[in-house]
Amino acid sequence: MNSPTGTVRPAAVIVLAAGEGTRMKSSTPKVLHRIGGRTLVGHAIAAARATGPDHLAVVVRHERDLVAAHVAEVDPKAVIADQDEVKGTGRAAECALEVLPKELEGTVLVTYGDVPLLAADTLHQLVEHHTTSGSAVTVITANLADPTGYGRIIRGGDDAVEGIVEHKDATPEQLAITEINSGIYAFDSDVLRSALAEVTTDNAQGEKYLTDVLAIARAAGRRVSAHLIDDLWQTEGVNDRVQLARLGKELNRRICEKWMREGVTIVDPDTTWVDADVTIGRDATILPGTQLLGPTVVGANATVGPDTTLDGTEVGEGAEVKRTEALLAVIGAGATVGPFSYLRPGTVLGAKGKIGGFVETKNARIGDGAKVPHLTYCGDATIGEGANIGAGTIFANYDGVAKHHTTVGRHSFVGSDSVLIAPVNIADGAYVGAGSAVTGDVDPGQIAVARGQQRNIDGWVARKRAGTKTAAAAEAAERHTPDAGEADQS
Ligand code: UD1
Ligand code: CA
Numbered sequence: 425m426n427s428p429t430g431t432v433r434p435a436a437v438i439v440l441a442a443g444e445g446t447r448m449k450s451s452t453p454k455v456l457h458r459i460g461g462r463t464l465v466g467h468a469i470a471a472a473r474a475t476g477p478d479h480l481a482v483v484v485r486h487e488r489d490l491v492a493a494h495v496a497e498v499d500p501k502a503v504i505a506d507q508d509e510v511k512g513t514g515r516a517a518e519c520a521l522e523v524l525p526k527e528l529e530g531t532v533l534v535t536y537g538d539v540p541l542l543a544a545d546t547l548h549q550l551v552e553h554h555t556t557s558g559s560a561v562t563v564i565t566a567n568l569a570d571p572t573g574y575g576r577i578i579r580g581g582d583d584a585v586e587g588i589v590e591h592k593d594a595t596p597e598q599l600a601i602t603e604i605n606s607g608i609y610a611f612d613s614d615v616l617r618s619a620l621a622e623v624t625t626d627n628a629q630g631e632k633y634l635t636d637v638l639a640i641a642r643a644a645g646r647r648v649s650a651h652l653i654d655d656l657w658q659t660e661g662v663n664d665r666v667q668l669a670r671l672g673k674e675l676n677r678r679i680c681e682k683w684m685r686e687g688v689t690i691v692d693p694d695t696t697w698v699d700a701d702v703t704i705g706r707d708a709t710i711l712p713g714t715q716l717l718g719p720t721v722v723g724a725n726a727t728v729g730p731d732t733t734l735d736g737t738e739v740g741e742g743a744e745v746k747r748t749e750a751l752l753a754v755i756g757a758g759a760t761v762g763p764f765s766y767l768r769p770g771t772v773l774g775a776k777g778k779i780g781g782f783v784e785t786k787n788a789r790i791g792d793g794a795k796v797p798h799l800t801y802c803g804d805a806t807i808g809e810g811a812n813i814g815a816g817t818i819f820a821n822y823d824g825v826a827k828h829h830t831t832v833g834r835h836s837f838v839g840s841d842s843v844l845i846a847p848v849n850i851a852d853g854a855y856v857g858a859g860s861a862v863t864g865d866v867d868p869g870q871i872a873v874a875r876g877q878q879r880n881i882d883g884w885v886a887r888k889r890a891g892t893k894t895a896a897a898a899e900a901a902e903r904h905t906p907d908a909g910e911a912d913q914s
Pocket of ligand 1: 443537605
């Protein structure tokens with residue numbers, strides 16, 4: 425079947441994910457561990473989906489409900505196939521065929537849920553090779569310096585593939601073969617269906633091997649091909665946490681390289697972590713120690729970092745975000761954030777706005793050009809355009825029972841060290857005097873001053889702090905002569 429772009433599409437992809445993954449030593453199923461912000465099976469599904477199949481099936485068994493729920497979340501159109509107690513990759517594929525339409529025709533791909541670096545491009549090339557060579561089965565193979573554990577590719581005199589022999593079933597001569605089975609295949613659907621019916625569990629592991637399909641197809645006079653690839657990372661599965669970290673690092677290297685080739689400056693890819701679902705605009709600069717996570721979007725010409733973590737956050741064009749932690753926040757074009765800012769969910773900073781040092785925000789809409797520059801907690805607030813929030817202002821949103829909202833109007837000015845006790849409305853064009861504890865609304869044009877009146881008590885220091893350096897300083901100042909201990913006449 426041909427897609428509009430002329431590339432060949434498979435009828436179905438089957439992702440095998442029923443295995444247990446005991447070497448992870450984890451209460452989380454192996455395929456639900458994450459690299460690059462996606463689960464292992466999430467990566468496998470994304471590559472499978474990119475081939476444009478009519479059907480996508482994921483075979484589950486171990487921690488069935490958890491894996492099935494996750495699959496439904498990442499790809500609602502995927503169908504779940506339950507593997508029964510018969511073991512082996514062949515049985516897994518057979519269980520998938522049972523949930524796919526009986527009349528399915530054309531190419532069926534089989535991939536693994538724990539091989540996260542397999543690229544969609546490679547699957548396209550596999551389908552292309554399989555179709556143009558007229559093969560009944562095409563298997564992706566690789567040459568490994570140490571092929572221990574893998575199935576070996578058995579080639580005939582004419583170099584055609586005759587079959588695959590598992591490590592545990594191999595003769596010493598076969599063990600010397602370095603070309604291995606990746607476990608990723610393209611099958612003609614009829615050949616897969618009929619051959620699997622013939623596969624037995626008569627082998628060293630008592631499993632129904634998918635690999636046996638190749639020899640059966642070959643014996644039936646069909647063509648079986650190998651699609652040899654050089655990029656070994658793409659065939660590597662995750663079995664333990666060491667491999668998880670290794671593949672996670674390599675995936676990150678590939679993602680950073682992709683963005684650099686798209687025109688993004690990444691000063692130090694070794695300390696920059698970018699998830700698979702991130703997008704970054706041209707001429708953006710990512711400084712060392714930065715993590716861009718989830719579906720974060722960084723606009724063109726923006727600068728992010730150093731030492732910044734953005735998760736599900738949108739950074740507008742030309743914005744600057746320095747030494748910041750942000751989750752589910754939106755930062756407007758040309759805005760500046762940091763250093764040492766903490767943006768929590770629901771923060772929306774307008775164009776050219778500012779969130780400065782040691783400021784925490786949550787569920788706060790901060791208008792265009794508005795500034796929250798220093799040492800502030802701003803929760804459950806709406807701040808109008810051009811407003812200025814003085815240093816040390818606290819939006820007291822919680823009364824111990826419920827959260828309340830605060831509004832500060834356009835071009836209003838809140839003096840330093842104020843507490844705005846929600847619910848409260850400061851109108852457009854209003855002032856709050858520094859050090860106020862505001863409990864009532866402020867109308868346009870008003871200044872609210874809500875603090876104790878200043879009292880100055882003469883002679884207090886001389887009476888209550890006699891003999892101290894403070895008292896001496898006061899006395900010297902009153903005489904308008906410099907204190908002896910402080911002045912250094914030269
Ligand atoms: C399999 C291949 C081997 C190949 C290797 C590549 C067979 C018989 N052997 O080895 O030739 O070199 O992969 O990694 O196919 N799975 C199921 N149900 C099962 C068993 C496995 O869904 O009953 C899934 C696993 O979750 C995993 C994949 O199939 O994603 C491979 O299973 P694994 O046990 O790692 O591979 P082997 O059988 O050892
Ligand atoms: Ca096995």
